[in-house]
Amino acid sequence: MIRPAFLALGLLGALLAVAPPRPGPAAAQTVAEAPGEARIRALARTLRCPVCQSESILESRSSTAREMMVMVREMVAEGRSDAAITEFFRARYGDFVLLAPPPTAAGRLVWALPLLFLAGGGGVLALALRRRAPAAVPSPGRPALDADRLRETEL
Amino acid sequence: MTTGPDPAAVPAPRSRLWKGALVLAMALTVGLLGIGLTREASRLPSALEGRPMPSFDLPLLDGEGRLVSAEAAGRPLILNFWASWCVTCRQEHPELVRLGLRARARGEFAIAGINYRDDAGNALRFLAREGSFPYASGVDPRGRLGIDFGVYGMPETFFVDAAGIVRGRHAGPVTPAVLAAMLPRIGVVP
Known part of the structure; x- marks a missing residue:
């Protein structure tokens, strides 16, 4: 009765030992590291797959991204510069194709808004606390103040 | 008697201001979200518009x-x-x-x-x-x-x-x- 159990365990162990060798990206890289490969990967990482959601053409498995990879390789082989290749895709898909689009006035504003809000909110909070603090000490309205503070911190 | 009306009179307009600002901020957030969600990401202007057609x-x-x-x-x-x-x-x-x-x-x-x-x-x-x-x-x-x-x-x-x-x-x-x-x-x- 014990033997089959051991046999089963042994089999399980053997199965686990030969668990499917995952074709890790690192392994693939070291195998096919052609001279221009690092450059191609770096460039492809900056290009957005147009048919995906926020995925670079390097990561995407979509056929469009694959074809774009082929085109990048071809253009690199032709000796085109990174800037020229980026411009090639930008002329076709616009800034959308760049995962890090060049800064625009509107883009800068969007990035700055949270900081502005934080600074403004902090200012307002400081002002409110300074004004209320003296009144809070003698008055019985303390719980209300605490609630206000809580609400402010929540915001 | 003199301390009674004072705290009540002062916070009232301020809290109304706070509430107003809060409501405005919330409305702004919801409005922006609405714009962001209804704008279809796929409806991007073509980079090609105004340019010569690619030949084929x-x-x-x-x-x-x-x-x-x-x-x-x-x-x-x-x-x-x-x-x-x-x-x-x-x-x-x-x-x-x-x-x-x-x-x-x-x-x-x-x-x-x-x-x-x-x-x-x-x-x-x-x-x-x-x-x-x-x-x-x-x-x-x-x-x-x-x-x-x-x-x-x-x-x-x-x-x-x-x-x-x-x-x-x-x-x-x-x-x-x-x-x-x-x-x-x-x-x-x-």
Whole structure:
């Protein structure tokens, strides 16, 4: 009765030992590291797959991204510069194709808004606390103040 | 008695101000969210608009000969990217056939199809089922021309004026409303 159990365990162990060798990206890289490969990967990482959601053409498995990879390789082989290749895709898909689009006035504003809000909110909070603090000490309205503070911190 | 009305009188307008600001901020957030969510990410303006149409020279899907961009020179051109695997393409098919028949009858503009990333057999079966286009389709099996045109998905239709400048791109099915908006841009009466 014990033997089959051991046999089963042994089999399980053997199965686990030969668990499917995952074709890790690192392994693939070291195998096919052609001279221009690092450059191609770096460039492809900056290009957005147009048919995906926020995925670079390097990561995407979509056929469009694959074809774009082929085109990048071809253009690199032709000796085109990174800037020229980026411009090639930008002329076709616009800034959308760049995962890090060049800064625009509107883009800068969007990035700055949270900081502005934080600074403004902090200012307002400081002002409110300074004004209320003296009144809070003698008055019985303390719980209300605490609630206000809580609400402010929540915001 | 004197301390009673004071704290009550002072916080009232301030808290109203706070509430007002809060409501305004919330409304602004919801408004921005609304704009962000209703704006379709796929409705991006084409980088090609206002620029010359990319040239092409493709084999035909059906029959001998090639589809050459230079042949449309001097006339407005409507270029429709389609595929048999695209469901919306079936929806716009009758409208394209109607448009093709009109182009054939009056000749005021040219129209052509690009069979995009498709299998020729499937594409021909699609046409046998839906009805043939009254115009030629070139084949772009690997989607190279699609990349040249900045195509995102199927179907997409490009409107090119007589000078060869892309004046409009429509992603999604062609409808009478789309044609009413796009045809005047290339100098064609809808």
